[in-house]
Amino acid sequence: MICDSCKQNPAKIIVKKIVDGYQSEIHLCETCAQNNDSSANDSNFDITEFIKGILNMQNSSNSAPFPEAYGNAFGFGNAENIKCPTCNLSIGEFRKTVKFGCDDCYKTFDKIIEPIVRRMHSRTIHTGKVSKSAAPSDKGTLHEMAEIQQQLAKAISDEDYEQAAIFRDKLRQLREVSKAAEGKSNE
Amino acid sequence: MSDEAYINDIVVTTRVRLARNITDIPYPIKTTDESALLAVNKAVAATELNPELADDHFGFTSINTLNELNRRSMVERHLISPELGKYKQSGVIINADSTISIMVNEEDHIRIQCILKGLKLLEAYEMVNRIDDAMQEVIPFSYSDKYGFLTSCPSNLGTGMRAGVMVHIPALTISNRLPQIAGMANRFGLAIRGMYGEGSEALGDLFQISNQHSLGITEEEIVNSIHSISREIIKLEREERNSLLINQEDELKDRIYRAYGILTNACVISTRESMSLLSLMRMGVDLGLFVDITDAKLDDLIIKIQPATLALSYNENADDRSLNIYRASFIQQELLN
Ligand SMILES: [Zn+2]
Numbered sequence: 001m002i003c004d005s006c007k008q009n010p011a012k013i014i015v016k017k018i019v020d021g022y023q024s025e026i027h028l029c030e031t032c033a034q035n036n037d038s039s040a041n042d043s044n045f046d047i048t049e050f051i052k053g054i055l056n057m058q059n060s061s062n063s064a065p066f067p068e069a070y071g072n073a074f075g076f077g078n079a080e081n082i083k084c085p086t087c088n089l090s091i092g093e094f095r096k097t098v099k100f101g102c103d104d105c106y107k108t109f110d111k112i113i114e115p116i117v118r119r120m121h122s123r124t125i126h127t128g129k130v131s132k133s134a135a136p137s138d139k140g141t142l143h144e145m146a147e148i149q150q151q152l153a154k155a156i157s158d159e160d161y162e163q164a165a166i167f168r169d170k171l172r173q174l175r176e177v178s179k180a181a182e183g184k185s186n187e
Numbered sequence: 188m189s190d191e192a193y194i195n196d197i198v199v200t201t202r203v204r205l206a207r208n209i210t211d212i213p214y215p216i217k218t219t220d221e222s223a224l225l226a227v228n229k230a231v232a233a234t235e236l237n238p239e240l241a242d243d244h245f246g247f248t249s250i251n252t253l254n255e256l257n258r259r260s261m262v263e264r265h266l267i268s269p270e271l272g273k274y275k276q277s278g279v280i281i282n283a284d285s286t287i288s289i290m291v292n293e294e295d296h297i298r299i300q301c302i303l304k305g306l307k308l309l310e311a312y313e314m315v316n317r318i319d320d321a322m323q324e325v326i327p328f329s330y331s332d333k334y335g336f337l338t339s340c341p342s343n344l345g346t347g348m349r350a351g352v353m354v355h356i357p358a359l360t361i362s363n364r365l366p367q368i369a370g371m372a373n374r375f376g377l378a379i380r381g382m383y384g385e386g387s388e389a390l391g392d393l394f395q396i397s398n399q400h401s402l403g404i405t406e407e408e409i410v411n412s413i414h415s416i417s418r419e420i421i422k423l424e425r426e427e428r429n430s431l432l433i434n435q436e437d438e439l440k441d442r443i444y445r446a447y448g449i450l451t452n453a454c455v456i457s458t459r460e461s462m463s464l465l466s467l468m469r470m471g472v473d474l475g476l477f478v479d480i481t482d483a484k485l486d487d488l489i490i491k492i493q494p495a496t497l498a499l500s501y502n503e504n505a506d507d508r509s510l511n512i513y514r515a516s517f518i519q520q521e522l523l524n
Pocket residue numbers: 003004005006007008009028029030031032033
């Protein structure tokens with residue numbers, strides 16, 4: 001499926017909203033979803049529907065947005081039944097309350113969190129105060145990614161799509177780097 | 188009028204809060220009796236018993252020890268949220284002058300909040316930040332490099348910070364310019380909602396403006412954006428008051444003096460009616476129509492006439508009718524003395 005907004009990138013996120021009592025669906029790529037201001041400021045937006053949208057995509061194998069991730073993390077069963085091993089919270093529960101049950105939920109449900117976080121904050125990487133208890137680690141990549149996310153958002157709002165494409169590619173590269181680093185630290 | 192009073196007539200209070208969780212304890216929605224108690228003990232150890240915070244004279248109150256009226260009065264005074272008590276072992280840790288309140292086991296283990304009068308975003312942030320630092324010396328908070336401080340609801344991730352101002356904007360309300368203000372807030376990434384009352388109504392023309400995003404934005408950026416919109420709203424409200432004075436001076440004064448007339452003569456009055464009349468009077472004070480009364484006095488009065496707080500100062504078993512009668516005489520006494 002192709003993004004309804006840019007008509008170029010593959011759509012990865014379904015935004016469902018209710019307007020005047022009718023439900024409508026918009027399919028967006030990550031970049032467009034991040035910059036989909038009209039829906040970001042839409043008070044009718046229903047986060048629980050959004051989460052359901054993400055889950056539905058994970059269950060349909062041919063259009064799975066993160067096939068490798070979900071193949072590994074969730075298998076091909078019903079994602080609603082996945083539970084956090086520490087606090088026992090299920091995705092179904094999360095959908096109802098939009099509250100996680102413990103720190104480990106952020107690891108268990110890692111793959112669905114990013115689109116939700118992006119939808120809520122338009123950003124995905126913390127740039128504020130650093131915790132005193134944070135283990136000293138290489139935060140260089142994350143910081144760089146946060147900065148580029150901001151530049152990307154600005155390029156798009158300035159309608160400078162050439163620059164935006166450069167930032168988008170840079171972001172992809174860095175994402176790979178940070179994934180690789182994460183893999184190493186987990187070994 | 189001093190520069191501070193000049194701003195405080197429109198920005199009534201500033202509020203900043205930080206959401207934090209303690210590592211290795213399930214969040215309140217998934218807690219057990221044992222782990223909830225552990226969270227309380229750690230929070231108390233990091234505040235009341237923390238030598239670094241000795242001067243703040245923090246004290247813990249368990250929600251279970253409060254009767255319903257006391258709990259509701261604390262909600263009215265913005266010391267706790269209406270949701271506190273929904274989860275196990277909840278309570279609040281408050282400092283000596285009640286400017287800082289730390290809710291324990293609300294939606295997150297810890298919610299550090301500071302409320303100051305007037306436009307004091309930086310001061311309020313520095314106060315909660317100092318408490319946060321001191322608490323982190325004693326207990327580790329849940330944190331990830333990517334998402335920042337971990338919170339039960341992902342809408343609070345990152346800084347865990349919500350900052351806001353309560354503004355009194357009667358002239359903008361009279362002139363139906365609220366949609367414009369809401370649009371402006373939206374462009375800043377801020378949310379605006381009525382401070383009292385339900386749904387879309389805003390009793391007393393009091394509105395809360397606060398940040399919607401807490402992640403991918405620094406504390407300084409949050410403070411700056413709220414500061415900018417506050418200055419903008421002060422300007423717009425003032426312009427609107429001036430234009431009302433120029434075009435409808437008699438009508439405006441008539442409304443304000445009638446409000447004063449009712450407040451000082453009524454025998455029975457509801458919270459709702461008192462608040463809309465006090466709002467008009469407050470604008471009258473700002474326009475110099477009442478020389479003996481200050482904004483601060485009216486702000487204080489607005490809190491004192493809320494149902495639970497008023498009942499505590501009168502009779503804990505009072506029904507609505509006797510409370511409305513008492514409220515009328517209470518307001519008269521406060522305004523005429
Ligand atoms: Zn797109």
